[in-house]
Amino acid sequence: MKFEHVLLGLLARRPYSGYDLRKWLETEGRFVWAKAHHSQIYRKLAQMEADGWVWHEVDSREGRPDAKVYRLTERGRDVLLEWVRAPYEPLTRFQDTDFTARLGVAAPLDRNAAIELVRTELAHRRAQITKNRNRDRSLHYEDPLPGLDREIDAYVHDSLHLLGARAMDQWVAWLEQTLLRLTAGSDRKD
Template identity: 65%
Template sequence: MRFEFVLLGLLACRPCSGYDLRKWVEVEGQFMRSRVHHSQIYRLLARMVADGWVEFEVDPREGKPDAKVYRLTSAGHEALLEWVRSPYEPPSRFKDADFIARFGFAAALDRAAALRMIETELDYRRAQIARNRDRDRTLRFEDPLPELDQSLAQEVFDRIHTQGAASVDRWVAWLEETKTWLEGR
């Protein structure tokens, strides 16, 4: 996921300073992007200004440095909609940040695009479950290190699989519930 699309999505909601954007990403947006440095946000904003996606006005602040308040341009609006409507290709891992970010903005901007994303993700995860749920998960050892407890290793990986299977099942259930909810809106 290109982080500038998250910034465009936020600016679609309201004009923001770089500081406002950083605060949002660190708190409300923590499931979309973690550990973003403020310099990265300002570099992206400068590039988005150069690309014509955003523009800014200087907001004078008494006793503090002036703030640049950014807003979308028509080119930024088009770039955001193009991202929201672009084909979604699920990664091998579920709950990917790209899905979360794109769906979060797509649902409010283009419900049909959001529903296509959910259907694509559901189809992919259901096929992934069908391929992998009942496969043989027996670990194969060949000349293992003497310290390696083979029985414990198998138990640990079985527990990891059980947790992963339960997590993907919760994800699929959330997708199904969200699809039904979005269709009813």
């Protein structure tokens, strides 16, 4: 996922000024993209405008600096939909920001692309569970450091595995529920 996809996804919902984009990224967006400096946002908006993906109009503000308010162009919409519909390759770690950001944009714009995205993620995570859930997790020691507490090591090792397994199970349950919701009425015209 590229930063411009995040910005295009936001602009698909409504026009934003650079300042408003920064505020969103600092609050709700912190789970989608690492903190973005305001200069990075403005540089990316300028590049996107030069590429014909967005355009701006000046919003005159009494007693404050004027603001550039950005909107998507048809080309920007096409670029956004190309990303939404592009093949998705799940990463090893689940709850990846590329998946969550793409789903957040795909679901309201292209339900079929969102369904395919969730199906791909779900199949990948189920395969991971099948492959890894019951593997031998025995710890083997050979010349361990003096003072290494094997009992604590085993406890922490097993409890971290259990924590990860529960998180994965919760993720899969959420994916299944999301897929049900997306496919319910998926034959309707939006």
